[in-house]
Amino acid sequence: MTYAKQKPELKLVISIGANIPGILGDPIRTISAIRPQIEKTIIEWNVALNCPKIDSQNIDKSLSFQWAPLFETDPLGGPFDQPRFINTVLVVAGEDFASVTPNKKAAICLMKKFLELEKIAGREREKTEFFWGPRSLDIDFISWGELQINTETLILPHPRLSERNFVLIPLAEVLSKSQGKPKRIISKNIWPE
Numbered sequence: 001m002t003y004a005k006q007k008p009e010l011k012l013v014i015s016i017g018a019n020i021p022g023i024l025g026d027p028i029r030t031i032s033a034i035r036p037q038i039e040k041t042i043i044e045w046n047v048a049l050n051c052p053k054i055d056s057q058n059i060d061k062s063l064s065f066q067w068a069p070l071f072e073t074d075p076l077g078g079p080f081d082q083p084r085f086i087n088t089v090l091v092v093a094g095e096d097f098a099s100v101t102p103n104k105k106a107a108i109c110l111m112k113k114f115l116e117l118e119k120i121a122g123r124e125r126e127k128t129e130f131f132w133g134p135r136s137l138d139i140d141f142i143s144w145g146e147l148q149i150n151t152e153t154l155i156l157p158h159p160r161l162s163e164r165n166f167v168l169i170p171l172a173e174v175l176s177k178s179q180g181k182p183k184r185i186i187s188k189n190i191w192p193e
Contacts (some may be wrong), residue, residue, distance in 0.1 A: 010093065012091070012093075012145075013092075013171065015138075015164075016138070017073075017137075018081045019085040019135065019137055020082075020083060022121045023120070027086040028070065029134060029162050034117055036106065038114075042092055062092070064092065064093045065090060066093070066177065067088060069092075069173065070086055071087050071170055072084050072085070073166040076163075087167070088172075089170035098173075107147060110141065111141050121185060122136045122137070140158060142158045142161060143157040143158065
């Protein structure tokens, strides 16, 4: 018996967090206010990548924006006395999106657009006092399909993904919505709990 190899659905994964007030308000308000801007940015970026293959009037209907709930998490690194973070994850998929081959130039272009959104929220990376310090908005590009790049501007997949429960837990929430939650197995005397 042979199985037809299915092409995996191409997904873009973005992590968003904040732990201090900025121009747009407290961290929850900031993330809420920037959410439509992130979606609009991705739509416009996708239209530019696909032009003239797609109808820009319908592109937003072909993309799936799957947002995780908001989570409050402890800061990782940086000053010990900084406030807790509010975090979420966005997973983007869709037919027109899947027709684009992930590439370095497009990924860096999207990251630069995310950095512009951070500035809108009042974050000035150049004036950051502490590495991993408090921030009014942090948008991290986590992955784009199987694309692997390592530049000064962007590293994909994110090199510290496995160390960040503030990304993994929200990401698991999004994936469990689309793929179903795994069932935990209790195996006494075979697999220790």
